[in-house]
Amino acid sequence: MKTAALALAAAAALVALPVAAQETAAPADRVAAFAALPYWPGYWVAEDQAGTTITGLAPLATASTGSSFSVPIMPLRATDARWNAEGRRRWDEVRQSAGGRKATGWGFPMMMGSATPLRFLITPEETIIINFYNEARYIYTDGRPMPPEEDLWPTTYGTSIGRWEGDTLVIETVMVSTPSDFFHGSPPFSENARYVERIRLDGPDRLTLEMTVTDPETLEEPWTAHAAWVRDPGFDRQITLDWTNDRTGNEDGLNTIELAPVQ
Known part of the structure; x- marks a missing residue:
């Protein structure tokens, strides 16, 4: 001790x-x-997406009825948020244009709850969270304050300042570009939204996340979501991909997988 x-x-x-x-x-x-510092080695995949096959469907999501929506998945989509009038307008607009739209990446906040595995690289000065699509978040834990307003501008992953409260990583993120502009499955929060995350180890092979978003521009009240990751022993190295392999299609309002291009 x-x-x-x-x-x-x-x-x-x-x-x-x-x-x-x-x-x-x-x-x-x-x-x-x-x-x-805590040590979170290995590769972590969203708990509700664990075991996803080439079909794109996770076993947990299809266990009861065979439907990919039989249980709630991807809680960071904010389907249960209390949107105000502007938020509902944005939500309806995104849903109408989402069918068959190609993805640019996961972006924030969706990369924190996707089927794409994450790694947490922790040092005293910063924590880097990176996924297999080479998307990275840099959380500075060296005691610096949030940059002044004149030194902030909207980006896909925002600006993140963190601190350790015991074994819990607390992250405050601001200036995230409207997430749904980057990835059609993301919630349409505004660039003025403020995200506070609390990440901690809950058992040897499970990480938990609590995220609260405050955004008076689109929300009637702050919205809080919970997610978790489990360690995936199937990976022994990180293979970086890009989004040129996105073959998502849309037919009669349902997602489909397009045929591979003829060589």
Whole structure:
């Protein structure tokens, strides 16, 4: 217990230093800071998408009726959010244009709840969350504040500042470009939305996420969702893909898989 307390104290002291000072911190201090951090190795897939086959359907989603919508999946779509008039207008517009539309990527927040595996690379100064489509989020945990408003601009993954509360990673993200412009399955939050996530290990092979979104432009009240990932032992390395293999089609309002192009 005394060793753990010393490690936590060293980690706190390192994070409290200015960024430039951290870069020249004594090696022993950095080793102690690493020792105080959680370690989430391996590849993590959304719990409700675990075991997804080449059909694109997850076993959990098809267990009861054979339908891909027999149980709730992808909770970060915000289907249960309390949209205001502008939010409902955006939601209807996105749903009408989604059929057969190709994806540019998952983007944020959907990459946090997709069937695409994630990795968490944790250091004292930042945590990087990356998926197999080479999409990455950078969460700075070196004690810096959120940049001033004049130094913020909307991006696909937003700007994220994090902190550790014990073994829980707390992330605040702002300035996310309207998510549904990037991926048609995303909720149509505005660029002024504020996302707060809490991620922690719940057992040896399960990570949990609580996400609260505040966006007066599209929501009547803050919306909170819960998701989880399980460790997928089927991966031993990360193979980066792009979206040129998206063969999503649409027929009579249903998603289909288009035939492979003739060579």
